Amino acid sequence: MPEQTPLDLPEGDPFGPHNLPYGVFSLADERDRRVGVRLGSHVLDAGAAAHALGSPYASLLAQPSLAPLLAAGRQTWRDVRRALTAWVTVPAHREVVEPLFEPLSAVRLHLPFDVADYVDFYASENHATNLGRLFRPDSEPLLPNWKHLPVGYHGRAGTVVVSGTDVVRPSGQRKAPYATEPTFGPSTKLDIETEIGFVVGAPSELGTPVPLSGFRDHVFGLCLLNDWSARDIQPWEQVPLGPHTAKSFATSVSAWVTPLEALDAARVAPPVRDVQPLPYLDDTKAEEPGGYDIRITVALNGEVISEPPFAGMYWTGAQMLAHMTVAGASLRTGDLYGSGTISGPERRQRGSLIELTWNGAEALALASGERRFLVDGDEVTxxxxxxxxxGTKVGLGSVSGRIRAAV
Structure with missing residues (x-):
C-alpha cells in the first residue's frame, strides 16, 4: 500500500480541497513568517508552491502576512483560490507540491493579518433578549432601536490576539447594585462571547457607503472569534457611552481565515423580520441569502457547554457592513468586525456564560467543578x-484561550 502523504486525505475531512483556509505560520526553528493554506492536518507553504510552479501570484503569496492578498480584491481572491485548488488536486503538480507541506504539529501559527479597525455587533435576537431580561426585567427586553439597525461599538484593534494566546484576567472598577461606591480589583465575572468574525480585504473610499451588494467585494472571509468580557466591570462603566475596558483587554480569533467562496453552500436566509428595515438595510431582494449556516461548539476544559447556531442571527454580515459604513466611514484592509454573541432559543445554544448561568444564578455542573464564570486556568475552545x-463539511479553524491570573 502506498505511503500516505499530505495530499491523501481521509474521506470527509472538513479541511479538504473544497475549503483551503488561509493563515500565517513559521517553522519551529525559524523566525520567518509565511502565508500558509491548510489541507487536512498539514499546511502548504503557499509562496514556495507559487514560486516552484511559476505562478504569477508568487510575490503576493511570499509574504509574512495575508494583508497583500486581502488588499488585492475579489478577482484576485478568486484566481488565487482556483490556482491553489489545482495545485493540491491535479496529479501533475503532486511531485512539486508534496515536499512543501508541513505538519500542523510542527509549525507555529500567528495572527494572520494586522487588524486595522475592530467593530463588534450585537446581532443575535436571542442573546439581546436574554440580556435585556437579565438587566431590565421590568421593561421590554429589546431597546427600541434594536430591530431598526445593527447595534455595535468600536473596540480595540490592538488587543486582538491569535488562538492559543493566554488571556490575563482584567482588573477594573466594579460597583455592586447595593454598594454606594465602586471598588477596584480583578474581574470576578469573566465571560466568553461566541462570535463569527468578518475579515475585510479591499478598502473603500472615505465618504462612500458600502451597499449590501458590496459585501463580497470587500469581505475576504470569516473566522471564529471570542470577545472575552468582564461582566462585573461592564455595567458600571458602559453607561452612557457603551463597553470600554470590560471588553478591550483581549479578543481571540482563529488562526485560519475561511474565504467566502468556500462557504457558498452554507448560505441561508436570515430569520423572518417583523420590522421592515430602512432601504439601505433591506435585503429582501438580495441576489443571494445573507445568512450562513455555521454550527459552533463551545468547550470549557474539554467539556462541551454550548452549541450556538449562526444561522439564526437577525442581522447579516452584509447588513452590518452597510450600517458600519453608511455615515461615510471608510474600510481599511484588515478591518475586523464581529457578529456579537451567537445564541439560539434553547439553553444549550447560548453563546455566553452570563446566559448559560443566568448571570451566575444557575451554575454549570462540569467535571472540572461548578462554573458560573471563568476561573484562572480555565481553557475555552x-x-x-x-x-x-x-455533502461535505467546511471546517473553520478553532479558537482557544486559557485564563491567567490578574497581574
Missing amino acids: MTAWAPGPD
Missing part, C-alpha cells in the same frame, strides 16, 4: 463547521 458542496 470554540470549533465550527458549515455545510460544503456535495
